[in-house]
Amino acid sequence: MEPVFKALADPVRRAILDSLFCKGGQRLNDLIEGHGMSRQAVSNHLRILEEANLVAVVWKGREKLHYLNPVPIHEIATRWIAKFQTGQLEALSNFKQSLESQEKPNHE
Amino acid sequence: MEPVFKALADPVRRAILDSLFCKGGQRLNDLIEGHGMSRQAVSNHLRILEEANLVAVVWKGREKLHYLNPVPIHEIATRWIAKFQTGQLEALSNFKQSLESQEKPNHE
DNA sequence: TTATTATGCAACCATTTGATTGCATATTGC
DNA sequence: GCAATATGCAATCAAATGGTTGCATAATAA
Numbered sequence: 001m002e003p004v005f006k007a008l009a010d011p012v013r014r015a016i017l018d019s020l021f022c023k024g025g026q027r028l029n030d031l032i033e034g035h036g037m038s039r040q041a042v043s044n045h046l047r048i049l050e051e052a053n054l055v056a057v058v059w060k061g062r063e064k065l066h067y068l069n070p071v072p073i074h075e076i077a078t079r080w081i082a083k084f085q086t087g088q089l090e091a092l093s094n095f096k097q098s099l100e101s102q103e104k105p106n107h108e
Numbered sequence: 109m110e111p112v113f114k115a116l117a118d119p120v121r122r123a124i125l126d127s128l129f130c131k132g133g134q135r136l137n138d139l140i141e142g143h144g145m146s147r148q149a150v151s152n153h154l155r156i157l158e159e160a161n162l163v164a165v166v167w168k169g170r171e172k173l174h175y176l177n178p179v180p181i182h183e184i185a186t187r188w189i190a191k192f193q194t195g196q197l198e199a200l201s202n203f204k205q206s207l208e209s210q211e212k213p214n215h216e
Numbered sequence: 217t218t219a220t221t222a223t224g225c226a227a228c229c230a231t232t233t234g235a236t237t238g239c240a241t242a243t244t245g246c
Numbered sequence: 247g248c249a250a251t252a253t254g255c256a257a258t259c260a261a262a263t264g265g266t267t268g269c270a271t272a273a274t275a276a
Contacts, residue, residue: 002119009117010264011110014188021192028223041265043224062222062273073192080122081185084129084178118234136253149235151254170243170252 001080004072007052012037013045017054020068027063109188112180115160120145121153125162128176135171 007013016031032042046066049055053072058065115121124139140150154174157163161180166173 005117005119005122009113011113012264014113017192029221037264038266039223040225040267044264047224064223068192070192073189077185077189077193081181081189084125084176084181085185120234137251145234146236147253148237148255152234155254172253 001075003048003052004054004076007048007054008076010045010048012042013049016042016045016049017068020055020066024067025058025065027065031066109180109183111156111160112162112184115156115162116184118153118156120150121157124150124153124157125176128163128174132175133166133173135173139174 012035019031028043032039035042046055050057054069056067056069120143127139128134136151140147143150154163158165162177164175164177
């Protein structure tokens with residue numbers, strides 16, 4: 001889970017995921033276009049995405065085809081974010097309670 | 109949105125969010141316990157969480173009370189993650205298609 | 217075979233990040 | 247007022263990050 005959060009923290013990597021979402025099976029050279037950076041820079045980002053299992057690769061001869069793997073994102077959504085969603089009312093309740101008592105502090 | 113992703117990338121900050129989810133209104137000194145780091149280190153993390161609007165604060169005298177704000181997490185879920193969820197079948201389709209044609213490359 | 221294409225690996229560098237320490241400010245309680 | 251408490255600000259430093267360049271390897275194409 002940790003590598004997924006780290007991988008998603010970079011806007012270039014999120015853009016790569018967007019690109020792979022729209023069109024799967026792109027090669028490294030395909031993904032370079034539109035990011036204004038060197039091949040190695042994009043390659044490094046792809047490595048981080050692969051290590052987080054966000055991108056799956058298929059070698060076809062000398063070409064490395066990249067595909068978005070949506071599973072880790074789904075897990076973030078269900079295992080981590082969902083927790084805060086269900087508790088949303090409770091958290092807001094905590095917050096509002098404090099606002100109400102804000103004007104008379106230390107009234108014990 | 110960018111500051112939210114950055115803020116969520118650090119495990120200490122996610123632990124702080126967990127703690128505030130369980131118990132809202134904690135002070136800085138409360139949040140220090142259990143992380144094994146200095147007050148300033150926790151304070152820096154809290155600043156990043158505040159800048160990402162993930163944590164709301166209420167001053168009460170000399171005490172700064174911290175509350176989880178679940179809204180940015182909800183926005184990540186609906187505006188960013190949801191996109192990949194709806195396209196999950198399509199992404200998997202892309203991936204499987206490539207696996208099927210993997211054994212006979214360059215057959216055009 | 218030879219040139220071209222697609223990619224990986226390694227070294228290097230600048231910037232950012234995460235943490236610590238020391239000092240300053242403001243509020244509370246005696 | 248004065249000590250203790252709660253926090254912020256600034257300087258410093260090590261480590262991680264993001265990028266570039268140069269060279270190496272492997273597969274395709276002429």
